[in-house]
Amino acid sequence: MSIPKFADLPLDKSGPHHNAWGLYGPNDQLGTLNRLTDSTVTTAAKEVKTGTRVSLNWPLDAQGDIPFFGRQAFHQELYQKPPRIVNDDVWTFNTQSSSQWDGLRHFGYQREKVFYNGVTLDDIHGTNGKERSCVNGIGAWSEKGIVGRGVLLDYHAWRVEQGRSHDAFTTSAISLEDLKAVAKAQGTEIRFGDILLVRSGYMDAYNRLNKEEVSAMMGKQPPSFAGVEQSEEMLQWMWENFAACAGDHPSWEAWPTQKDWSCHEVMLAGWGMPIGELFDLEALGKHCKETSRYEFFVVSEPTNVPSGVASPPNILAIF
Template identity: 55%
Template sequence: MSETPSTLKLNENGIPDFDSLPLRPGDPKYSAWGLYGDKDELGTLNRLTDELVAEAAKNEIKTGVRVSLNWPLNAQRDSSFFNRQLFHQDLFAKPPRCVNDDVWTFNPQVSSQWDGLRHFAYQKEKLFYNGVTMEDIHEDDGGTSGVIGVQAWAKKGIVSRGILVDFHSWRLEQINNTSNPDPRLVDFDHFATKPISLEDIKACLEWQGGTEVKFGDILFIRSGWINAHNNLLSTSPSTLTRHQTKTPHTFCGLSPSPALFEFIWSKFAAVAGDQPSLECWPPLAMRDPVNHGDKLSLHEVMLAGWGMPIGELFDLEELARECERQKRWSFFVSSEVCNVKGGVASPPNALAIF
């Protein structure tokens, strides 16, 4: 008889230690299937209890300053990464009244987004969070079964304490004010498969004055990708177009490792970045499908394994400036996911509140 979640030893935060994953024999590597029940659709958002959210609001909202984390829906104007449908607006008047309506059409992943649990499966097993299959999602050929859709997240939103890891500012500081800077940081290219390691994250947290990490936090990582994108858009749009049309795309991002997986699992309810893919892209499993061994991508483990939202293309530029102004890199964050039954992803509609 296999061990059930009810018999698992839970730590002081009410979750199993990382070393306990997977929870049941035969489940995919690092998965936490069944922890909140076989039909659960919230994943790590179960960590966001009313008490945790109230404590975050009490401790983090001090000045009332609000910062949007949403990149414009039409920020990718002429072409997009991953060939996603661009934002299009039809505006029309409604005479004889002096009235306007408009219609928007777009892929919800073409700008700031939360990847939902329907987005990415364990690739070898072809199983989504809690063992949901592609057939489960498409059982009626219309995808409207609703199973593990974003509507489950819309009921209470994604609301907690947020912390920013301003990797971009930290990296520039190391380059400009260090006598012998790390060549890896000097050669960092936002449009190449350049890794951001767990060691980088911890060094950045320390550089920020020792930003405290608390259980249930939402982690935001500013790589500087949106800043680099905007620079190319204004100075060399043809170069940007080449990046958008090449196959495969390449981006900087988090570098998966068991230590990084443990760090994320142990503390966070969700993780977001400012790149098109939170992780270094393409992952090793896609770059070398024959020789990648048992290495997994962040998308597989976080989305399919834990039910943890992955945020991408969040605009963290003004957030970084406000954190620097206030000399604190923690804040209250509120994100209201769109209520779309069976949705694969959603714009975040996110605010940081200081």
């Protein structure tokens, strides 16, 4: 697939920086998922050799009653339906309180106040004379899913081998140079249209905390996390290679942002690139290390809510 050079962005010169608006048409809602063509998926399916399946989903209730960013906790109402021996349950949760795909309604360009392809808050909410719509809803991604060749860059394992320290709960950047070094050390070839997964070490660190330590971090405002660096070079690498990306940490990029812009703005609102967060990559990292295979087939179907902002990923890595 031919795409514009990174240097040619913004594509819509009247729009915000680095945008690719109009590349797939003015009404497109798939963004970089357009890179997952039938032929791309067919080729990716050749990664299936053993049939081993690894879930990347953190439990919906994993953060208990204290999710980060002040989000609502998962709640289950379980009830019997007497006199029959039958149970039903009702789930209530914020779609970003556990593993999640950020959809195109989640994060817009902050200064310009617009989302992918120029969609506004009024378009989404039906305010100021606009009709409420489902435009940019995550349900558009459910029809074909997020399916393709996945690659894990296990930054956490590589860093430990290097003897380098890392604080998952402090604002710090995972550099592009380091990610490329991880790929080289693993012998991982990056291909156009890949689904990138980065194991930062957040999940491993979080699992070592007790409830009191987690609660103390919740009181820190704004919260701070390690994540990928915010740089032109990182953006260019993402633009030139990937259909979607995800990590095991809450914010994908170093948070709070260290620039006057964020990767979320460009990737979600500029390109329509799905960003996954809080993926549980512990079992995946273990299997990849044991088999020396860091490439696999990915199958993910976001929930079909036409106006949805985000969704649990419902994701498997298949070897």
